[in-house]
Amino acid sequence: MIRRNLRLPASGAYSSLTKGRTSMALSYPKLPATSLSFSPKISQKNFPFKPAVCSSSFSSSSLSSSSFSLFNPSPSNEMAPLTVDKLNEHVVNAKYAVRGRLALRAEELREQLKANPGSLPFKKVVNANIGNPQQLDQNPITFYRQVLALVQYPDLLKNPDSELLFKKDAIERAKFLINEIGSVGAYSHSKGIPAVRKSVAKFIEQRDGFPSDPERIYLCAGASIGVTQLLSALSTGPTSGFLIPIPQYPLYSATLTLVNSTAVQYHLDEKKGWATNVDEVRSIVDAAKLQNIDLKSIVVINPGNPTGAILSEQNIRDIIDVAADDHLVIIADEVYQANVFVGEFISFKKVLRKLQQENPGSKYDSVQLASIHSTSKGMIGECGQRGGYMELTGFHPEVEEHIYKLASIALCPVVTGQVLTELMVNPPAPGGDSYETFISEYNGIFNTLKHRANNLYQAFKQMEGVEVQEPQGAMYLFPRITIPQKAIDAAKEVNEVADEFYCLQLLERTGICVIPGSGFGQQEGTWHFRTTFLAPGDDYAIDLVNFHKEFMDKYRD
Numbered sequence: 001m002i003r004r005n006l007r008l009p010a011s012g013a014y015s016s017l018t019k020g021r022t023s024m025a026l027s028y029p030k031l032p033a034t035s036l037s038f039s040p041k042i043s044q045k046n047f048p049f050k051p052a053v054c055s056s057s058f059s060s061s062s063l064s065s066s067s068f069s070l071f072n073p074s075p076s077n078e079m080a081p082l083t084v085d086k087l088n089e090h091v092v093n094a095k096y097a098v099r100g101r102l103a104l105r106a107e108e109l110r111e112q113l114k115a116n117p118g119s120l121p122f123k124k125v126v127n128a129n130i131g132n133p134q135q136l137d138q139n140p141i142t143f144y145r146q147v148l149a150l151v152q153y154p155d156l157l158k159n160p161d162s163e164l165l166f167k168k169d170a171i172e173r174a175k176f177l178i179n180e181i182g183s184v185g186a187y188s189h190s191k192g193i194p195a196v197r198k199s200v201a202k203f204i205e206q207r208d209g210f211p212s213d214p215e216r217i218y219l220c221a222g223a224s225i226g227v228t229q230l231l232s233a234l235s236t237g238p239t240s241g242f243l244i245p246i247p248q249y250p251l252y253s254a255t256l257t258l259v260n261s262t263a264v265q266y267h268l269d270e271k272k273g274w275a276t277n278v279d280e281v282r283s284i285v286d287a288a289k290l291q292n293i294d295l296k297s298i299v300v301i302n303p304g305n306p307t308g309a310i311l312s313e314q315n316i317r318d319i320i321d322v323a324a325d326d327h328l329v330i331i332a333d334e335v336y337q338a339n340v341f342v343g344e345f346i347s348f349k350k351v352l353r354k355l356q357q358e359n360p361g362s363k364y365d366s367v368q369l370a371s372i373h374s375t376s377k378g379m380i381g382e383c384g385q386r387g388g389y390m391e392l393t394g395f396h397p398e399v400e401e402h403i404y405k406l407a408s409i410a411l412c413p414v415v416t417g418q419v420l421t422e423l424m425v426n427p428p429a430p431g432g433d434s435y436e437t438f439i440s441e442y443n444g445i446f447n448t449l450k451h452r453a454n455n456l457y458q459a460f461k462q463m464e465g466v467e468v469q470e471p472q473g474a475m476y477l478f479p480r481i482t483i484p485q486k487a488i489d490a491a492k493e494v495n496e497v498a499d500e501f502y503c504l505q506l507l508e509r510t511g512i513c514v515i516p517g518s519g520f521g522q523q524e525g526t527w528h529f530r531t532t533f534l535a536p537g538d539d540y541a542i543d544l545v546n547f548h549k550e551f552m553d554k555y556r557d
Contacts, residue, residue, distance in 0.1 A: 094257040095250065102503055103129050106513035122511035126540060128531045129513045131305075131475040133381030136534040141380060141441050143170055143434040144423045148385075150174030151184055151419055169432035177419055184415040190408040192219025192389070193415070196422040200389050203425035208350035218390045218403070219421060221413045222383075223335045223374040226390035228255050229406045230331055230370055233399075234296045235259040241293035243281065243328070247478065247520035247528070249305045264288050264295065267523060270480065273469055274309035276300070278318040285326055297329040298322065303336040303345065303473035306520050306530035310343045310472045316351045324363040332371045335388070336474040338378030341450050343472060347371065349393060369393040375420045377475065379445040387417030387424070453477070453533040459541035463548045475532050478517070481548075483527050487555035499527040505551060510543040 084092060110125040127135060134140065146166050150156055151174050162171065180195035181188065191197065197214040204212035220226040231252075234240065240261040244252045245268050256263045266281045268274040281298075288295055300319060302311045311319075323330045332348040349371050355364040375387035392400060427442075428434040453471035460468040465482025483498045491501035499516035507513050517528025531544075 090258050090260050094254045100515075100519065102500075102507060102513055102515060103127070105504070105507060106511075109507070109511060120511065121509060122543075125511045125513065126535050127513050128535055128540070129515045131377060131532055131534070132383050133377075133475070133534055134383065136532070137536045138381050138445060138534065139441070140382070141438060141445075143167070143428050143438050144380065144382070144420060146170040146434075147174045147177070147423055148416060148419060151177050151181065152416065154178055167433040167437075169428055169434050173423070177422065181415065181419075184419065186415070188412045188415050188418065190410070190412050191215075191217070191404065192413055193418050193422075196418050197389075199422045199426045200391075204347075204349065204391060208347055208353065210350065210353040212349075212391065216392045216395075216400075218392070218407055219413045219418050220372075220374075220388045220390055221386040221410075221417055222376060223333065223372045223388045223390075224251055225410070225413070226370070226372045226388065227251055227331070227333070228258075229403060230297075230329075230390070231255045231261070232259050233403050233406060234329060235261040236294070236296075238262060239292060239294050241288050241295040243284070243295065243298040245276070245299065245301060245304075247306050247517060247522055247530075248299075249301060249333070250519060252299055261296075262293055264293060265521065268304070268307060268309070270469070270523070270526075273472070274304055274307040274478075276311065276315055276319060278315075278322060281319075281322055285322065295326060295328055297331055299331045299333065300348065301333040302348070303334075303339060305333075305336065305474055306476045306478045306515075307469070308471050308474040308476050308478065309469065310340060310345065312343075313346050313351055316346060316348055317355065320348070320352055320355060320364065320367060324367050327366070329368045329370065332369060334371055335374040335377050337373065338380075339449065339475060340473040341453060341471055345473070349391065352393065366394065368395050370395075375417065375424050378424070379442045380420065380424050381445070382420050385417050385420050386414045387420040389421055449475070449533065452535070455538065456531070456533045456541050456544075459545050462545055464552050466548070471533070475534060476530050477533060478520075478528050478530050480517075481527050481529065484552065484555040484557045486557055487551070490555065499529060502527070502551065503529055506544075506547050509550070510547050512540065512543060512547075 106125050106127060106129070109120060113120060113124065147170050150166065150171065154174075156162055156166075157171065157175065159165075166174075177195070181193055194214065196219060197217045200217050200219075201212040201214040218226065218229075220229075231242065232255075234242075235256070238260055240259075241264045242252070242256055242261060243264045243266055244256075246265045247268065248265075253263050264284060266276070266284050269277050285295060298319065300311070302316075303309065304311075320330065322328065330348060334345075334347060337345045337347070348369055352364065352367055352369055356362070369392075371391045371393070373389055375385060376383040392403070395403070428438045456477055457468060457471050460466050460477065460479045463479075463481075466479050468477055468479040471477055481499070481502065483502060487501065488498045491498045494501070496504070497516065497518045499518050503514050503516045512531075514529045514531040517526070517530070520528075520530060522528050
């Protein structure tokens with residue numbers, strides 16, 4: 001095996017081609033303090049190009065036994081018929097930082113507190129590592145749950161007191177859905193319930209001002225399934241390249257690992273509010289072509305995860321230009337479109353249709369776009385119900401046949417998730433019995449999230465050596481932190497990345513679980529962490545401020 005190091009210059013910055021099978025850790029990587037260190041183990045015989053790996057990539061030998069024991073089986077496992085070396089290597093190498101080492105340690109601490117209250121220097125564990133609203137006190141919206149209860153147990157409709165328990169419009173919606181679905185315990189159409197897809201199409205038309213075809217809409221068990229199906233369909237092997245933003249949501253690098261493809265990184269511009277530098281993207285595209293990478297797609301997350309940034313219409317136009325020129329499928333991850341605090345959300349579908357309208361018969365007519373939305377985020381926050389949709393625009397019918405085939409192999413999306421998708425895109429109408437309660441609950445959740453985001457933002461602004469962008473949207477802040485050299489040296493002594501070292505100490509001292517920037521990718525020489533702003537109360541922000549001061553004082557140079 002050959003170790004290779006490669007850096008591709010792009011517009012004065014470094015970009016990298018990341019071999020999908022070696023990126024984003026399930027437990028965090030033990031690497032030197034750098035965010036663009038390239039050290040994949042690949043065979044020159046099998047791979048004619050030279051991939052490079054971001055900071056969260058590593059070889060299995062870099063893991064300690066305490067962080068991922070699967071790579072260091074105990075003697076008692078050596079005689080087992082099935083061992084790790086016999087597993088699919090792409091499964092073994094798939095990494096997903098959001099539920100990695102820190103999240104596992106947080107669960108251990110939570111169990112310790114249950115078994116022995118008072119044994120730790122904090123009273124509870126705060127899972128700020130993942131956007132899971134209802135885990136952190138966000139209440140379900142009444143209308144959604146009333147309809148869901150009725151479709152789950154239709155006999156409630158026969159109860160003479162049902163109109164005392166449920167709002168009239170909730171009963172009417174439930175009856176409509178039951179008539180369209182039958183039992184939620186039965187399989188639906190593989191694309192999803194036709195009536196629900198029609199509601200989604202109507203929602204898109206009202207949002208964008210352009211038509212939407214229900215036959216181009218695929219309901220999904222959460223946005224992740226849509227992403228997986230797309231990447232699986234588009235990938236044709238290791239030379240298949242997918243442009244992904246850095247920092248990124250690790251779903252993309254993990255899935256590219258599983259399908260044995262190459263993640264081609266483009267860095268978002270932190271100094272410009274995490275905007276996409278299209279000139280740099282073009283340079284990276286050219287560099288990838290020189291490496292014989294067959295670029296398939298560009299992934300865009302808007303609003304951003306982990307950055308929370310909102311793309312401007314001009315930025316979206318520029319990205320569509322790149323896709324049109326280089327025949328790239330656009331995967332627009334728009335699951336946070338309702339979480340916008342500054343500016344406005346503009347969909348890729350709307351901008352594409354405007355470009356086509358402004359330039360009839362042009363290159364924009366051949367652009368292929370997959371837009372993804374979910375019931376897990378926004379004010380609905382129903383992560384565990386697994387609902388969402390994917391709309392395909394501009395895809396050839398024969399290509400769609402194979403995407404449909406993948407949906408068929410999975411049989412159908414979760415039917416109750418489909419019900420929630422219908423409710424998300426078709427909320428109570430003004431004048432309905434549920435409307436006033438719905439608006440009150442919806443706005444209450446929105447205003448609470450906005451307040452918590454600003455509260456956390458102000459806390460970060462007080463902290464020594466911390467820079468953070470104003471919260472624009474999504475559910476996260478991604479502050480840049482200065483880590484003293486003494487702390488970096490201490491992290492090396494225990495074989496940890498510096499930002500992971502910081503986050504582990506934060507967890508052990510305060511019970512707050514966040515994810516280091518090395519789990520998402522970051523520019524060389526910088527350190528970050530991602531935190532949600534879902535946690536209730538002010539104690540969360542106060543604990544962060546106090547810990548940071550203690551950390552800086554302890555390791556001050």
